[in-house]
Amino acid sequence: MIQTTGLSKSFNGLEVLKSIDLRVAPKEIVVLLGPSGSGKSTLLRSLNGLEELDGGSLEVNGVRVEAGMPSKKKQAGFREIRRHTGMVFQQFNLYPHKTALGNVIESLMTVKKMKKAEAVQIGERLLDRVGLLVKKDEYPSRLSGGQQQRVAIARALAMEPAIMLFDEPTSALDPELVGEVLEVMRQLARDGMTMVIVTHEMKFARQVANRVVFMDGGVIVEEQEPEIFFQNPKSERSRKFINQLQEH
Amino acid sequence: MNLVWDNLPFLLKGAYYTLLVTVISMFFGLIIGLVVAIARLKGNRLIRGIARVYVSIIRGTPLLVQIFIVYYGLVDYGITLGPLTAAYVALSINVGAYLSETFRGAIQSIPKGQTEAAYATGMTGWMTMRRIILPQAARVAIAPMGNTFIGMLKETALVSAITVTELLRSAQLLIAQYYVYMPFFLGIAAMYWIMSTVFSAILNAVEKQLSRVY
């Protein structure tokens, strides 16, 4: 479903991703862990081209993009990839000038050129799925953080993605609102969605992940089943990371 | 003051031209401003450079000189424009430069996350601009745009210099006829003031309306 080969990325000469080889199988749920600045977000954003790769290649849902390709071709590839991947951001990034429903149906109408009536039907079904049908006519500014993030998930699902990418979806939420978002994600997992998730919710990671990918300093240090990773990690750096988590 | 009352229809006709020049130049200025703003943000090096030079020249030279260049200067190259047309052209080009700065700032003020969210759902750059960025930027730009509009209304007095019979020139013609200054100047000052105030009020109402939407 996802395969990166020697994927690397630098910002102003600083190499943030160093030759990453990552594979994600269909229906697999991968949680990316690692200390701050280890490159988790950059890797996740590289998967749908929000960060353009400098080296290596990636293949997502059958679309291949290589660092060496001409810029036009890369862009076209990424746009194709984005049509089949959903992304959920830490800061929700809902469109403030559109209602909850408007947010969800926007790309159905612009990208998929769907008729409004048809898009609305899909949009309402998705808002219902995240438990927010009653809020469909509210603007984001009148929704709680948890509700906003659930709308953002519905918006991503509207494009019928084969893969969902989450970058710390609950980190900007008040603690009491984290649960409702995680619940929606659990439901997605049960429905068999392929997911790559960056999160600090360790309990959630442990319950939901099929595999933990631990990053540090721009490289993948360890890939492991969650139970083994949390109880008996193989690498020294993973162990340190987990010990630090437990101190908090 | 009776002189002003007696000649009010003539002055009102001048006011009409003042408004006409303002509205038409503003309309084309908005289009120019938007195109130039996008050119400066999204164009390649050459286009960005051209746009930057345009803005710099317009902002760095007096409007009256620009008006003269369009009306008198172009004649040397065989382009003869009527006074009113020259006024539209010069003022549109002028206000377009200022508005492009307003729009550029407004577009840049929209958080990067908005673009990323739109891209992430498969939108193209153009769709994102039109559907996500510009609607939000418009709200940011509306207040400075209103100020530009009212500034314009007053600056149109300069086109009296190329014989457009707008408000100021209407007064000058009456003065030449009656040999008194003050009543006419005070009269048109009052008319400018009324127009500015009315438009300010309208713009405030529009702004309030817009800020209520979300």
Ligand SMILES: Nc1ncnc2c1ncn2[C@@H]1O[C@H](COP(=O)(O)OP(=O)(O)OP(=O)(O)O)[C@@H](O)[C@H]1O
């Ligand atoms: N746009 C950018 N420009 C320059 N440097 C960047 C940019 N984005 C990320 N970086 C740098 O890349 C490195 C990795 O950042 P990244 O955001 O991927 O880390 P992370 O693992 O997601 O961290 P966190 O847990 O804090 O979110 C950091 O050193 C960061 O400063």
Ligand SMILES: [Mg+2]
């Ligand atoms: Mg991050």
